[in-house]
Amino acid sequence: MTKPNERKLTIARSMAEAIAQEMRIDPSVFVMGEDIGPLGGVYGNTRGLIEEFGDERIRDTPISETAFISAAVGAAQDGMRPVVELMFVDFFGVCFDAIYNLMAKNTYFSGGSFKVPMVLMTSTGGGYSDAGQHSQCVYGTFAHLPGMKVVAPSNAYDAKGLMTAAMRDDSPVVYMFHKGLQGMGWLGTEAGATVHVPEESYTVEIGKAKVVRQGKDVTIVSLGMGVHNALKAAKTLESQGVSAEVVDLVSLVPLDRETIRASVAKTGRLIVVDEDYMSYGVSGEIIASVTEHDISVLKAAPKRVAFPDVPIPFARVMEQYCLPNPDKIVAAWDQMKAA
Amino acid sequence: MSPTRDEQHWMYRNMVTSRRFEEAIAKIYFEGKTPVFNMANGPIPGEMHLSDGQEPVAAGVCAHLTPADVVTATHRPHHQAIAKGVDLNKMAAEIFGKATGLSGGRGGHMHIFDPDVNFACSGIIAQGMGPAVGAALSRKMQGKPGVAVAFVGEGAVNQGGWHEAMNLAAVWNLPFVCVIEDNGWGISVAKKTASAVASNAERAAAYSIPGKRVEGNDPYAIYDAAGEAIARARAGEGPSLLEFETYRLAGHFMGDAEGYRPEGEKDALFEKDPIPKMRERLKADGVASEAELDDIEAQASQRVDAAITFARQSADPAPEDALTRVFAA
Numbered sequence A: 001m002t003k004p005n006e007r008k009l010t011i012a013r014s015m016a017e018a019i020a021q022e023m024r025i026d027p028s029v030f031v032m033g034e035d036i037g038p039l040g041g042v043y044g045n046t047r048g049l050i051e052e053f054g055d056e057r058i059r060d061t062p063i064s065e066t067a068f069i070s071a072a073v074g075a076a077q078d079g080m081r082p083v084v085e086l087m088f089v090d091f092f093g094v095c096f097d098a099i100y101n102l103m104a105k106n107t108y109f110s111g112g113s114f115k116v117p118m119v120l121m122t123s124t125g126g127g128y129s130d131a132g133q134h135s136q137c138v139y140g141t142f143a144h145l146p147g148m149k150v151v152a153p154s155n156a157y158d159a160k161g162l163m164t165a166a167m168r169d170d171s172p173v174v175y176m177f178h179k180g181l182q183g184m185g186w187l188g189t190e191a192g193a194t195v196h197v198p199e200e201s202y203t204v205e206i207g208k209a210k211v212v213r214q215g216k217d218v219t220i221v222s223l224g225m226g227v228h229n230a231l232k233a234a235k236t237l238e239s240q241g242v243s244a245e246v247v248d249l250v251s252l253v254p255l256d257r258e259t260i261r262a263s264v265a266k267t268g269r270l271i272v273v274d275e276d277y278m279s280y281g282v283s284g285e286i287i288a289s290v291t292e293h294d295i296s297v298l299k300a301a302p303k304r305v306a307f308p309d310v311p312i313p314f315a316r317v318m319e320q321y322c323l324p325n326p327d328k329i330v331a332a333w334d335q336m337k338a339a
Numbered sequence B: 001m002s003p004t005r006d007e008q009h010w011m012y013r014n015m016v017t018s019r020r021f022e023e024a025i026a027k028i029y030f031e032g033k034t035p036v037f038n039m040a041n042g043p044i045p046g047e048m049h050l051s052d053g054q055e056p057v058a059a060g061v062c063a064h065l066t067p068a069d070v071v072t073a074t075h076r077p078h079h080q081a082i083a084k085g086v087d088l089n090k091m092a093a094e095i096f097g098k099a100t101g102l103s104g105g106r107g108g109h110m111h112i113f114d115p116d117v118n119f120a121c122s123g124i125i126a127q128g129m130g131p132a133v134g135a136a137l138s139r140k141m142q143g144k145p146g147v148a149v150a151f152v153g154e155g156a157v158n159q160g161g162w163h164e165a166m167n168l169a170a171v172w173n174l175p176f177v178c179v180i181e182d183n184g185w186g187i188s189v190a191k192k193t194a195s196a197v198a199s200n201a202e203r204a205a206a207y208s209i210p211g212k213r214v215e216g217n218d219p220y221a222i223y224d225a226a227g228e229a230i231a232r233a234r235a236g237e238g239p240s241l242l243e244f245e246t247y248r249l250a251g252h253f254m255g256d257a258e259g260y261r262p263e264g265e266k267d268a269l270f271e272k273d274p275i276p277k278m279r280e281r282l283k284a285d286g287v288a289s290e291a292e293l294d295d296i297e298a299q300a301s302q303r304v305d306a307a308i309t310f311a312r313q314s315a316d317p318a319p320e321d322a323l324t325r326v327f328a329a
């Protein structure tokens, strides 16, 4: 809990602070991406960096994602620790080879003799009518492919610690930040994402989920924006006498199955909330992680609240119809109870 | 090649319509977004990339095209759509996310699709290139007439897909023209810091095709260069690469503070606004009288007003329609 005079930061500022602090102590860290220089990043997460570190270490790139992401792979293998930004995760389509065939595989192909210590930071999420090429999450797509760690902070405290951990990791880390949590000038921000962030550098462990709300009747598992929806639903449920536990995954790869299983073993019920497409993704993986381990802990069939398997529509009414929200989570509980 | 009197009138009408349209969108875009700007709010949510200042390219190129020719556009597509003859009412409704929109509200401003005039878009940089080259291939294979034009920004030429498509068009000698709108900026990144080549016309040498750069954002010079390239494509002589200097009078998107622009750049661009310049020239050349020009402008405003009214008055789509049209019916 934030105390009244504690410093609160947005995720945008906490990311920039983590990068700046690491750059001060580690000359091998540098940043590449589109509009990450004088503009400070479309999402504000590199603001102030070029002023402090100059354009040798803070590099605005051409619109050449394949070139600069694969260049980051090469630089990482050669002793640097690049942080690169893919402006919208939706743009992975033009550069995925650099990501999943090079960044994610070179450690393995080389039998571990090459390391690829780099961070690929990228924005996710919709809810503001930017249509289907600028609103996706594709968490499952990245988490599916072996060789890259994948993290997704839900608040500024985790955002800073995960960024520092990612930059210090000897393996590639995909760092997925949700636009609706970011705290930037052009979009509203979920209030719960802007929290107390210590000034000093610290890490948040990659691969460890967090129980962000204790409960005993149902476990709601989510990540990023979904955590806030889950917390809001938990509040509503509480007013109905239902005690919901909320698990923030924080990291998709490695996935902390222990924490999920322990929570569901306690509550006996599971709802997974994911803004990514429903099928073949995170929500199915979480449910499988529980059921294949010990199906007997479940008192009811698990439920998922995820984006239906359609491209993300532009029109507000259509998009909102598809997106997860607290009401849908409460409805999932109601169905679970009725069943 | 010079435009006829009628073509000049058409070009001017088109440029004015486009500008009026953007002005109307700009005004409405801020509804619900003040005092605190939040892209999610208002009757037109989401990103909005306006084309103010870039009208001469769309008009000068599309003056040579028929509805049967194919155009692919970008995240900044309104001027090209208007010049290609996309239905203005349905386009406005799409931008508002209404049921009567071109795509029933599924696409929005960055995804304008109108099969009646063979117009399509992508919000991913340079990804209009392949589809235009493919349409050119299809015309050739089917023996159907028509050329395909891909409009891209100068930032797109550094995308791998751009090169791949250019080479394919050249090696297969397709009826294709790549039109680069060089507004000097890719969001906040200046062309000179992103591109190793100052004139993209030079890149044509990489594909052994003709390349031309035209400075000055001048609709007449654009008309001339485009006419030559499109005639060449129609005659089966293969693709061309054109780069037109143009001016982005708006921000990259609405809400852009444009702090990256050098002091005074914007003011200088407004002084070179191509629309009053063309108006003066039409009068000076005796091609249009003051009364004719007033009439063209009034008609343009009326058309835009009608489109906006249509969009505003149209109903929202049914929310559950989001689940339809994923696959062909």
Ligand SMILES: Cc1ncc(C[n+]2csc(CCOP(=O)(O)OP(=O)(O)O)c2C)c(N)n1
Binding pocket: A034, A063, A065, A087, A091, A094, B075, B076, B123, B124, B125, B152, B153, B154, B155, B156, B183, B185, B186, B187, B248, B252
């Ligand atoms: C592959 C890809 N990378 C990045 C972006 C984000 N983006 C949108 S517009 C833009 C700048 C484009 O510049 P340019 O092609 O010159 O067109 P302009 O915006 O100037 O019309 C960028 C980087 C994108 N849409 N697609």
